[in-house]
Amino acid sequence: MSSGERTISSRSQSPDPSSHATNLYDTTEAEGEWLDEDDSEYFDPAEDFEDAFEDADDGLSGVEIDFSLSSSDEIAEQEGSETETETTQGRTQPASRGGAIQVSHAQIMRLFGHAGLRNLFAPHTLGNPPLDGNGEENQDEEEGNTYSRRRRRTKGSSISVPAVPSECGQRLMASGTFGDNGYYEDKLRKRKERLVRRLMYRELGTQSVTPNRMNKLISQGLIPSSNADTIIHYDARCYSGQFSDDGNFFFSCAQDFKVRMYDTSNPYKWKYYKTAVYPYGQWTITDASLSPDNKFLAYSSIRSIVCLASTDPNLSDDSPLFLDFSYMGQRDQRGPFGGASSHFGIWSIRFSGDGREVVAGTSDHSVYVYDIEAKKSILKIAGHSDDVNAVCFGDNTSPHILYSGSDDTLIKVWDRRSMGDSREAGVFMGHTEGLTYVDSKGDGRYVLSNGKDQTMKLWDLRKMMPTEKASRHDPARYSTGFDYRFMTFSEAEYQPHPHDCSLVTFRGHRVLKTLIRCHFSPPGSTDSRYVYSGSEDGSVYVYHMDATLAGTIDVNKATHHSRPKDPDLYSHQYEMRSNRNPDAWKTCVRDASWHPNAPVVAATSWNGWGMSTGTCTTHCWNDGAEEDEGEPKMGLRVNQRLEEDKDLYDQPRPSGRMSQFRSRLRGRMVRATDDGEDEG
Numbered sequence: 281m282s283s284g285e286r287t288i289s290s291r292s293q294s295p296d297p298s299s300h301a302t303n304l305y306d307t308t309e310a311e312g313e314w315l316d317e318d319d320s321e322y323f324d325p326a327e328d329f330e331d332a333f334e335d336a337d338d339g340l341s342g343v344e345i346d347f348s349l350s351s352s353d354e355i356a357e358q359e360g361s362e363t364e365t366e367t368t369q370g371r372t373q374p375a376s377r378g379g380a381i382q383v384s385h386a387q388i389m390r391l392f393g394h395a396g397l398r399n400l401f402a403p404h405t406l407g408n409p410p411l412d413g414n415g416e417e418n419q420d421e422e423e424g425n426t427y428s429r430r431r432r433r434t435k436g437s438s439i440s441v442p443a444v445p446s447e448c449g450q451r452l453m454a455s456g457t458f459g460d461n462g463y464y465e466d467k468l469r470k471r472k473e474r475l476v477r478r479l480m481y482r483e484l485g486t487q488s489v490t491p492n493r494m495n496k497l498i499s500q501g502l503i504p505s506s507n508a509d510t511i512i513h514y515d516a517r518c519y520s521g522q523f524s525d526d527g528n529f530f531f532s533c534a535q536d537f538k539v540r541m542y543d544t545s546n547p548y549k550w551k552y553y554k555t556a557v558y559p560y561g562q563w564t565i566t567d568a569s570l571s572p573d574n575k576f577l578a579y580s581s582i583r584s585i586v587c588l589a590s591t592d593p594n595l596s597d598d599s600p601l602f603l604d605f606s607y608m609g610q611r612d613q614r615g616p617f618g619g620a621s622s623h624f625g626i627w628s629i630r631f632s633g634d635g636r637e638v639v640a641g642t643s644d645h646s647v648y649v650y651d652i653e654a655k656k657s658i659l660k661i662a663g664h665s666d667d668v669n670a671v672c673f674g675d676n677t678s679p680h681i682l683y684s685g686s687d688d689t690l691i692k693v694w695d696r697r698s699m700g701d702s703r704e705a706g707v708f709m710g711h712t713e714g715l716t717y718v719d720s721k722g723d724g725r726y727v728l729s730n731g732k733d734q735t736m737k738l739w740d741l742r743k744m745m746p747t748e749k750a751s752r753h754d755p756a757r758y759s760t761g762f763d764y765r766f767m768t769f770s771e772a773e774y775q776p777h778p779h780d781c782s783l784v785t786f787r788g789h790r791v792l793k794t795l796i797r798c799h800f801s802p803p804g805s806t807d808s809r810y811v812y813s814g815s816e817d818g819s820v821y822v823y824h825m826d827a828t829l830a831g832t833i834d835v836n837k838a839t840h841h842s843r844p845k846d847p848d849l850y851s852h853q854y855e856m857r858s859n860r861n862p863d864a865w866k867t868c869v870r871d872a873s874w875h876p877n878a879p880v881v882a883a884t885s886w887n888g889w890g891m892s893t894g895t896c897t898t899h900c901w902n903d904g905a906e907e908d909e910g911e912p913k914m915g916l917r918v919n920q921r922l923e924e925d926k927d928l929y930d931q932p933r934p935s936g937r938m939s940q941f942r943s944r945l946r947g948r949m950v951r952a953t954d955d956g957e958d959e960g
Contacts, residue, residue: 441776442785442827449738449784449826457726458825459500459809475501500809502879503822503831504899507906508838509548510916511897513928518894519564520797520871521884527804527876529553529574529591532884532896533565539579540920541591547878548900552922556589556600567628571635578603578638582625586638586650605640605648609656627795628670628717632679639682641668647684647694659696663704664688669795670717674741675724681741685715685729689755693744706744710737710780712758716795721808728811730798732764734774734791736813737782738825745781753779764792786823789815793868794886802876812874812881818867820883820899833899835883836867842917843928845889866891 452458514534521532528545541553558565561581568579570591580586587600605626624644631638637658640648647668649659666687674681674693682694691708698705713732720727727739758777762769769792776785789796791813798813801822810830812822818836823829845863868886875881879901887895908914917928 441774442787444787445824445826445828446784447826449824452783452825457808459807500807502805502901503810504833504879504881504901505904506832506834506838506899507902507914508835508897509900509908509914510550510912510918510922511839511842511895512918512920512922513843513925514894514896514920516894517564517886517892518870518884518896519794520567521882521896522568522570522871522873523875523882524570524574525572525876526574527878529570530873530882531568531570531577533568533579534894534920535564537561537565537581539565539568539577539589541577542922544875547875547880547898550898550922552920554591554593554598556587556598558587558600562625566626569629569631569638571631572633573635576635578629578631580626580629580640582627582643584624584626584642586626586629586640588652603638603650603652603655605642605650605657607656608660627667628672630672632673633676634679637679639671639673641671641684641686643667645686647671647682649682649696661694661699661702663692663694663702664690666714669715670729672718672720674720674727676722678724681724683718683720683727685718687714689714689731689759690750691715691718691727691729691739693741703747706741706746707750708737708739708781709745709750709753709755710739710777710782710785711735712760712775712777713762713764716791717797719797719799721800726800728798728800730791730796730813732762732791734769734787734789736786736789736798736811736823738784738786738811739782743781743783745779765794768792784825784827786811786813786821786827788823788829789813789819789821790817792816794870796869797871799872799874801874804876805874805878805880812872814869814872814883814885816868818869818885818887820869820872820881833872833881833883835869835885835887835895835897835899836865838897838899838915839867839885839887839895840865842895842915843888843893844930863890865889 512532514532514536516534516536519533519535521530523530523544527547528543530542530544530550531539532542533539537558539556539558541555543551543553556577556579558579558581561583563582566580566582568577570577575591576588577591578586578588584604584606586603586605588603589598589600606624624642624646626640626642628641629638636652638650638652640650642648645662645664645666645668647659647661647663648657650656651658661682661684664684664686668684668686670683670685672683673679674683680696682696683691684694685691689709689711691711692704693706693708695705708727708729711729711731711733715729715731717730718727719729725741727741728736729739730736758775760773760775769790774787793816796814796816798811801808801810801812810822810824812820815821818834820833820835821829822831822833865888866886868891869883870885872881872883881899882896883899884896885894887893902908906914917925919925919928
């Protein structure tokens with residue numbers, strides 16, 4: 281070692297480095313990681329770390345380190361100056377008091393950049409797996425070890441946050457694939473033509489564009505407002521709700537294992553249709569899908585059984601058919617209710633474009649395709665390393681292309697025509713946490729996804745990552761172990777994926793608590809101009825394709841205190857870490873659906889006191905009006921059968937035996953009037 285190099289004086293012994301391990305991470309934080317340079321308050325300046333260690337692997341043998349921490353003023357003074365050295369008997373020593381220099385924790389962190397030192401300390405950390413000899417993460421040594429902390433975003437990262445507005449998104453908007461673009465601009469005042477002027481020109485017949493295009497230009501700008509026309513209250517949390525493709529039908533799924541169906545041929549005046557029940561369900565109804573002809577509704581729970589119910593309200597027998605996805609055709613596989621090997625739950629289901637098949641994403645890390653006519657699963661794809669939370673078909677007219685989104689952070693593309701080797705056709709890599717939902721535009725090209733990394737992404741099938749290239753990357757390496765159910769996500773912790781192949785990244789909404797969904801806006805009422813998503817903060821976020829925010833629908837504001845607090849219904853067991861006021865009114869929009877032919881959005885939410893109940897709210901474009909001139913008035917409160925319920929306007933109900941008696945009495949009255957159709 282040359283005399284020009286700076287070293288640190290040595291000691292004769294190298295104690296166990298585990299004595300320092302607890303000082304490498306800030307244990308006061310819920311998400312432990314390497315400390316930043318401004319985290320000096322964690323270290324006690326009065327403590328001196330005079331123990332030392334050796335690294336005998338990477339050229340550090342014979343060099344021993346003795347270090348201590350001083351006050352912040354002394355550290356700053358030392359960082360701004362060069363340390364003088366002197367040579368004694370062929371070894372270099374610092375010229376400092378007591379034969380040792382004062383080293384700041386920032387300098388110690390730089391020492392950890394060396395592979396040998398980092399590997400020495402890694403086994404004692406809670407947030408990062410150990411490194412092998414090449415400086416790579418060694419996953420084998422950490423099997424069975426659960427990381428309970430998250431890594432913080434590294435300062436000075438070379439990976440930039442996606443720009444807003446997105447240049448790629450702007451090109452998509454200009455291409456005409458996602459909506460039309462108004463060409464008129466007031467040359468004198470340099471401003472775009474307003475809606476009122478467009479309507480005037482249309483009435484006068486002086487516009488130079490075709491009426492069809494003018495109607496599209498007008499309709500695509502009609503984003504529904506936050507004011508709710510109708511608030512449908514449920515005594516259980518709502519998990520999903522969607523319009524049919526023609527807009528004549530709407531269904532909502534609740535945690536009481538019931539699916540309510542509504543006639544929405546008039547989108548401004550709904551009619552109750554019927555209720556379907558999932559017997560022996562677990563936790564909740566996880567998903568539902570309507571057949572293309574609107575005749576059948578498939579709905580699932582955390583079981584391998586999918587129920588198939590008719591939407592005809594005049595049928596005498598409303599019992600659903602059971603589709604056992606665990607049954608692959610073997611005789612010894614079928615059980616009394618679910619096959620003998622039925623040990624998985626279903627998170628997501630979708631009908632194929634021809635209505636003959638149903639695809640499902642399951643908890644056994646697989647994708648199943650069920651043939652309704654054959655009454656068995658005809659395909660099982662065990663292609664993920666974690667739960668498959670979302671599935672869909674890529675094309676409305678073809679059942680060949682499948683998309684699956686998993687908690688392993690990947691979206692995989694499957695082509696059923698070329699699956700001889702059981703490998704995916706390609707991969708969409710870009711999310712750093714698990715997927716919550718995947719939606720296809722239906723054109724076989726564009727895909728939209730929601731992720732637990734608090735981002736929504738737009739993908740192009742032509743730019744997917746080849747399977748061979750994707751296999752060289754470990755997706756777990758870029759994940760932080762974030763638990764979206766109980767943890768919060770800070771903007772400062774967002775870390776873009778280094779191999780992101782998405783077109784546009786949308787940020788602003790919050791994907792927390794539950795598997796929140798996202799969608800393309802329909803071509804009929806919006807000309808496919810937007811994408812939108814629910815959010816844990818109680819709003820629906822509507823984005824332009826360039827990632828700028830087009831508008832929000834504040835469901836929490838529209839429904840705030842819209843029902844009295846009922847002690848018999850209230851439960852905050854899900855809010856395990858609710859701190860300030862666990863029984864406050866809270867809203868989490870889990871799903872939203874845009875009517876295909878009208879500027880109407882229906883939002884299904886966990887909504888109520890302590891977020892223990894649910895709502896389905898309808899929001900229309902009303903040009904900012906606060907009240908309706910006609911009837912019914914805005915903010916009408918109804919029950920799940922669309923009956924105006926005076927109890928929803930009452931004061932909080934008393935708890936105890938009297939309240940239980942009233943609940944039983946109300947239940948008996950409902951059963952006597954609805955002939956057993958809906959006991960909820």
